[in-house]
Amino acid sequence: MRATLLAGSAVLWLVLLLGLAGPFLPYDVVTAVDPEAIGLAPSLDHWLGTDHLGRDVAWRLLMAPGAFVGPGLLAVAVATTLGVTAGALTGFVGGVLASTIRYLSTVTASIPRFVLVLLVMTIYGSEGWLLGVAAGVAWAPALAEAVHQRIEVLTRAEFVLAARAHGIGSARILLFHLLWVNGRRMVGRQALLLFGYLLVLETTLSYLGGFGVPEPEPSWGNMLAFEFGQHTANPWGLWAPAIAIWVTVLATGIVSEVFAEREHA
């Protein structure tokens, strides 16, 4: 348990760091086309070999997180801000404002997430920050609903009554006892799942082309698409990004599970 958690969080931290370090990685090396080295198998010069344009697969693999880490963090920020605020208001306060928020949230939730994101990007362009905001907005209703239910149940709990009887004000009960002490792990779990979702979303868009990261910028998605059907001597051009996606999504799952367990411990 401990080992898997360590491995999971190590992967996530590594991906996060790589994503943020993107601008400092040698862009020229990552995009350099070398007609002399097409589809080479792994060697000391190219640890994961080269793709069918002769570009170094390992470097591209390392630079690719830049395509989704920024949007992912942005999506998490947008979704938590919107979702937690909406959920807390509707769960704790009630009234006309709460009903309006719940109505808007239901309307948003009724559009499939992928369609919503695709729609936004079709209309406004395929920028990374737009992807993050769109995914954040698309995910917010789910988070709002989860927070709403948690808060609504807890508000009726005996310990909230006891806290009131102790003279603790509503603001402190909501913000501190309900959201921070009793809700932060759940929100953290949702944020991680959203991050994993955004990774898949970004790679899907890049794989499909048109909306994702344009060549020659690397993304695990466009790396897959680029090498697919190219029968070179280097299978790693295809396998490396696929494994990277799989491992990272698995890591978000593992770490979010730990959040869930801590919550029920």
Add this chain to the structure above:
Amino acid sequence: MPDRLLLAGLEIRAGERVLVRDGGFRVDAGEVVALVGASGSGKTLSARAVLGLPGPQPGVVAARCSVEANREVHEPWSGVSEAFATGRLARFRREVEARFRAIRGRIVGYLPQDARGALDPLWTVRRQVEEALALGRTPGRATDWLARSGFRDPASILPLYPHQLSGGMAQRVAIALALARGSRFLLADEPTSGLDPTVQAGILEEIRATSAEGVGILLITHDLRQVHRVAHRVVFMDTGRVVETLDAADMDRARSPEARALLASTARIAWRAFA
């Protein structure tokens, strides 16, 4: 001026149903007053009314409630029934809430029936006691207050979560919280329900000791043996009304038929137990 808590003329209605009519009680400093009655007789509702839980809302009105402690006089319910009558309660509500907040915990503490449920489930005992200390600006460490409510090894309790406490321990922690908060009165809602007799005796002893330090305690119970054991005075409630109030020593001489019925049922159970 000695501390004093008075609630009178309490009326609670839910739609057409009258839950409490002309309810109330008086608790003086250092006194244990037992509030006795069958389930559903309005004991808990009456106690919570002192703290405004639930506060003023359609159907809930207390004619008179005065809490005197720390050289302050609080009358949280004053003017509420008039505001109801004239329909100006909405604007008034914020002010009433502020009045209740001035007494909640600071002067009157509440021990809910389910002590374990009354503790924040995801917080250690240490943090809960420390929060109470911070709220009451009370000096001392968490362990001092746990020791005061009867823990022999308070340091071992600090890192525990509520689900790791037994019912009796949770009740003691709840008492420690109220005392650490600095409450001058305690409204104890069946603090011994669901506990075994030995633990019950320990909690009752704690209540007696707390009252000996000058804290006024309202002990809600339906166990008349507890009244004999710790209470100074007893208030009988039946179907939302206060039917009789007398000294605990004179309890067996209660005259109202409802109180007599309660006494008789307990006597019958006791007789069967020993027969």
